[in-house]
Amino acid sequence: xxLTKTQRRQRIKNRIRKTVSGTHEQPRLVVFRxxxxxxxxxxxxxxxxxxAAASTRDKDLSSSKxxxxxxxxxxxxxxxxxxxxVGINEVSFDRSGYxxxxxxxxxxxxxxxAGLKF
Numbered sequence: 484x485x486l487t488k489t490q491r492r493q494r495i496k497n498r499i500r501k502t503v504s505g506t507h508e509q510p511r512l513v514v515f516r517x518x519x520x521x522x523x524x525x526x527x528x529x530x531x532x533x534x535a536a537a538s539t540r541d542k543d544l545s546s547s548k549x550x551x552x553x554x555x556x557x558x559x560x561x562x563x564x565x566x567x568x569v570g571i572n573e574v575s576f577d578r579s580g581y582x583x584x585x586x587x588x589x590x591x592x593x594x595x596x597a598g599l600k601f
Contacts, residue, residue: 496580503575504528512562512574512594512601514587521555521586523562523594525571535565555586559593566599573600 486494505511505528515522522538539545539554547557566574574594581587595601 492580494580499577499580503577505575509573509575510534510566510571511577512566512599513577514579514581514590516579516581516586519551521551521558521590523558523590525562525566525569525574534569534571535562537562537565552586552589555589556593559590559595560597562590563594563597563599567597572598576601 503511505526507527507529510525510527513524513526515524520539522540523536524533525535526533537544537558539551539558541558541561543561544554544557547554549557566572576591578587578591583591591601
């Protein structure tokens with residue numbers, strides 16, 4: 484029985500979530516990637532609050548032009564700026580079962596460049 488792409492990703496995501504969780508001191512940076520957009524959230528799993536969020540649909544980036552990979556890097560910079568403004572300097576990176584490649588990697592590197600520590 485072969486798994487579909489989404490079932491395989493869900494298995495990987497569950498495996499990652501066993502070990503990665505966000506705390507007050509080191510929240511979790513979650514990535515969701517759709518075909519068109521990319522979203523990032525900084526989450527404290529202890530009390531279930533989203534501390535910061537950014538996506539390509541934000542007003543700051545919706546008018547920006549570029550490839551999806553370039554936009555992902557901009558989202559990474561934006562989420563890092565928002566997180567630092569809230570007082571978060573260090574996060575655990577949760578790639579949500581996606582390969583660390585392409586847009587996910589670009590988002591992570593953009594966040595690192597803007598001063599967020601993984």
